[in-house]
Amino acid sequence: MASRATEIKIPVSFEEALRRHEREIMRFLLRTTRDREDALDLFQETWLRAYRAYPRLDPDASLRPWLFRIASNLCRNRIRDLARRGRVFADGDYPDHERPRDADGGTGGFDLRRAIAALPARQGQAFAMRKFVGLEYREIAEALGCSEDSVRANVYQAVKKLKPLR
C-alpha cells in the first residue's frame, strides 16, 4: 500500500520563476526594443501572459525558453504594430522627433544599434538572446520554435552583417 507508483513533479512556483528569470527577460526586452517604456510595457505583458498560462505549462517543460518565447512573440507583435504606424527604424533614417530613445531615455545614435534594428526579426531575436542574454542555442531554438541549426545560422548571419560595420 505504501509503495510509490508515480513520481510527482511539483512545478516551481510562479514567484520563484519570476525571481529566477525577471532580470534576463528585462535585459532581452531592453536590448530588443531599445526603448525603456516599450521594454517596461512588454515586461509586464510577458509576465502577465506567463501568469495566466502558467497552470497549463507542463511541469517537465523548460521554463526559460517558454518565457523567452512569450517575450519574443510580444516583441515581434510590437515591431509589427510600430511598422503599421510608420515607426519603422530599420532603414536607419530617423526623423529627429521619432528617433528611438536609448534604454536610458537618450536619443544618441549608435551604428550598432541601428544595424541590429535593421536585422530581420528572427535574426535580431536570436542574436539578442544569444549575445545579450546568454541563452543556449537549444533554449533559443525552443523559444523561437525552430531548429538549433537554424538558430546557429541566424546568429551567424547577424554577426556577419554587424561585424563589418564596426
Added chain:
Amino acid sequence: MTTMDFEKELREFPTGGSGDETMLDLALAEGRRRLSRALKRVARPRARVGEIDTPVGPLFVAESERGIVAVRFIDGADFDRELHALRERFDLAENRAAANKVGDEIRRHLAGDNSALTHRIDLSLVPSEFQQRTLRALTRIPPGAVTTYRALAEAVGAPDAQRAVGNTMASNPVPIYVPCHRVIRSDGSIGNYGGGVERKLALLRAEGFRIGDALKLSEGVVLGHRETRIFCRPGCSAARRAKPGKTLMVADSSLARGMGMRPCGICRPA
C-alpha cells in the same frame, strides 16, 4: 576589429560598462512595481503543497490560507488531472514543512489518536452547494463511527440522493480529513473507496473497527442516536424506529460512551 573586441562591445551595448547594469536595475525595479500592481488584479489564491509519506502510502497535500484544500493518493489514476485542476485554481508553492505537519497528523491518526486531525478544511474545490453540504455533514461523523450512503443522504435533507452522495464521496478532494471512508453500505459491508478498499480498511481499523475478511463490520457494532445520545444493539426495537439520518454505527460500546452516549434501557448493550 577582432572577434574578441566585437564580443566585448556587444557585452557593453548599449550604454557601456556598469552603466548598463545600473540602467537595467532601475528598469527592473520599475517593472516589478508595475507588474506587482497588475498581478494583484488577476492573482489566484496561494496554496502550499508537498508530498508526504504515510502508512497508507505517499500523499500529495495542498493547503490554502483557509485550510487543507486537497489530499490526494499519488498513485491514483487521475492524479495528473487533479494536479492540473489545482494549478488552475491556486498558485502552488512547494512547502515541505507545512506538508510535514499534515503528515504528522495523519500518521498520529492512523496510530489511533482520534483527536490528531486538527487542520481546518477548505472546500473551495468542491463545485456544487449540495456536495459541499454533504461533505460538511460528513465532517460531523466522529472517528470510531460510520454512516451509510442512505443515512447521509437523509441527513442532508435529500433522502433520494444516495447515488449523488456516492458520487460526492468519490470526488471528495480532501479524503481522510473529510472522512468519506466513514460511509459504508446499508448491509454493513464497507463498500468502495477512492484510494482503494485496502486504505479504507486501514483507516477504519485505526479508528477502532474490527473488520474481518468478509469486509463487513463485526458484531460488536452499536447504533448511536445523534440527538438522544442513546446507543442500542443493532436489533433493538428503539433503534429500528430511529431515522437512518439520525443514527451512527459506532465500533463498540466503549467508543459510544467515549462519544458521550449512554446505553439503551431496552436492549441494554454491554
